[in-house]
């Protein structure tokens with residue numbers, strides 16, 4: 001009897017001891033995970049040159065960073081995703097901050113201000129199976145809008161650089177800052193519309209070069225003098241018929257095309273490589289340039305996107321996004337408001 005009791009007592013002690021040990025190791029693992037997250041935040045700060053004004057700001061940024069990292073890692077678990085995410089330069093920004101400073105497209109809700117209603121690629125049926133305007137020398141290196149909501153200026157300029165090269169043979173990097181400072185029909189770092197930017201360029205009789213009027217990442221005063229030194233011009237612009245990826249294909253087969261897109265969703269923001277297949281909506285808040293298209297080895301069709309978030313985002317600044325999706329608006333609404341300049 002005594003032996004039995006003793007044994008039982010021993011058993012209970014053992015169980016308690018083991019469970020204490022278990023909980024301790026759990027807590028320890030969590031503390032370690034948390035510590036390594038702190039280390040990772042420090043490393044990330046060093047990598048992207050981030051400095052916070054005080055400890056409170058750092059704590060706030062750490063919590064955002066941690067949340068984003070956890071979401072990214074959950075997504076990247078092995079299991080046949082078509083694309084991967086990375087803990088990139090946006091990892092310490094909240095969704096609202098990101099949208100306010102890294103995008104900047106303003107849709108005119110239905111009223112697309114066309115100078116004319118022509119769509120010159122209307123009757124084009126013969127298009128190559130793939131296209132990459134970079135290979136034809138019609139695309140300047142990736143630029144970075146930084147913390148200024150002027151994606152609209154970057155895509156208008158990219159499309160204009162494209163048509164200029166196709167018409168003249170010269171690839172000239174043109175000025176976004178001129179649009180940010182001088183185009184009063186748009187709102188500089190507070191957002192703008194691509195078609196209105198094209199209209200401004202037509203009325204201004206051209207744009208100057210990037211080197212003459214370099215990018216400042218802030219709203220500035222228009223330099224009339226520099227704005228008068230035109231390096232390239234366009235004669236107008238045309239809208240691709242809305243929500244029709246077939247029509248969009250004929251346009252992109254012929255020149256780089258500007259598109260509005262829903263670009264502030266979590267997976268879009270942290271896209272790293274592969275073919276982006278969503279999730280995203282059709283709330284057009286960003287603008288990018290379609291500089292080609294193709295089909296991958298698995299048979300998934302894609303558009304080649306030039307973004308303005310620097311080269312550390314995506315595939316060296318570019319994205320491949322799924323083409324010919326079931327929704328007529330295109331993935332992330334990219335087929336809703338495409339347009340291109342004419343020269």
Ligand SMILES: *[C@@H]1O[C@H](CO)[C@@H](O)[C@H](O)[C@H]1NC(C)=O
Nearest residue numbers: 079080081082083277300322
């Ligand atoms: C990858 O893309 C294909 C083609 O759209 C789709 O059928 C598949 O579900 C995607 N895979 C994942 C994991 O989303």
Ligand SMILES: *[C@@H]1O[C@H](CO)[C@@H](O)[C@H](O)[C@H]1NC(C)=O
Nearest residue numbers: 117118119120121122123124
């Ligand atoms: C397309 O074809 C139609 C019918 O032949 C013609 O009326 C129209 O002008 C053409 N459009 C363009 C942009 O060439």
